[in-house]
Amino acid sequence: xxxxxxxxxxxxxxxxxxxxxxxxxxxxxxxxxxxxxxxxxxxxxxxxxxxxxxxxxxxxxxxxxxxxxxxxxxxxxxxxxxxxxxxxxxxxxxxxxxxxxxxxxxxxxxxxxxxxxxxxxxxxxxxxxxxxxxxxxxxxxxxxxxxxxxxxxxxxxxxxxxxxxxxxxxxxxxxxxxxxxxxxxxxxxxxxxxxxxxxxxxxxxxxxxxxxxxxxxxxxxxxxxxxxxxxxxxxxxxxxxxxxxxxxxxxxxxxxxxx
Numbered sequence: 001x002x003x004x005x006x007x008x009x010x011x012x013x014x015x016x017x018x019x020x021x022x023x024x025x026x027x028x029x030x031x032x033x034x035x036x037x038x039x040x041x042x043x044x045x046x047x048x049x050x051x052x053x054x055x056x057x058x059x060x061x062x063x064x065x066x067x068x069x070x071x072x073x074x075x076x077x078x079x080x081x082x083x084x085x086x087x088x089x090x091x092x093x094x095x096x097x098x099x100x101x102x103x104x105x106x107x108x109x110x111x112x113x114x115x116x117x118x119x120x121x122x123x124x125x126x127x128x129x130x131x132x133x134x135x136x137x138x139x140x141x142x143x144x145x146x147x148x149x150x151x152x153x154x155x156x157x158x159x160x161x162x163x164x165x166x167x168x169x170x171x172x173x174x175x176x177x178x179x180x181x182x183x184x185x186x187x188x189x190x191x192x193x194x195x196x197x198x199x200x201x202x203x204x205x206x207x208x209x210x211x212x213x214x215x216x217x218x219x220x221x222x223x224x225x226x227x228x229x230x231x232x233x234x235x236x237x238x239x240x241x242x243x244x245x246x247x248x249x250x251x252x253x254x255x256x257x258x259x
Contacts, residue, residue: 113163168208
């Protein structure tokens, strides 16, 4: 799919559209909806239509107007990174309007998981999203929870999300990371083990994902060695453990998640 996407982007936008970011992803000149259309086109071109689903990492804290409030009082500027002359107020959305935008994407594309859909301090919008779509789509807290048991506890109590993004170096110790996973699982959350942008070729998070039965891993595009190293380690683990190592379609709540 990755290589089919590169071919599609090069044909539509030229070679510059296939330059890669620090996680191996492409950055073509498109918005969220047209970007998803390109991903779905690549899935079809690779022959995996109906077998692949889509996850979003929105990083909404990056485009929320900081002085705005929560929920209906929040302002998210989808044009924040555009040149001042090209900006339009029509790209500014409230929390509920942004939620409606996500609803449209979920309806039109095979989206199954959304990370950081709202700002890290917009707890009201997080609660609303989890209540409205949490049964159908995984709502992942990263900036919201920062792998911190104290913040995870609040998110559980307030039903702000239904999945944890596990970043070992975000909390700083293996002990605290394991506690974060235990707390998340006890609440019925999914858990996604995650890389960081500035990765090395260390493969430890692949072992961590399987060892803690998280059922999910996020480690970037199959591009450079610091990314493919993790995938290769997962293949080695599968050779040793067999299919029992992986959750498949039950990634949110694998049958062995509480073991």
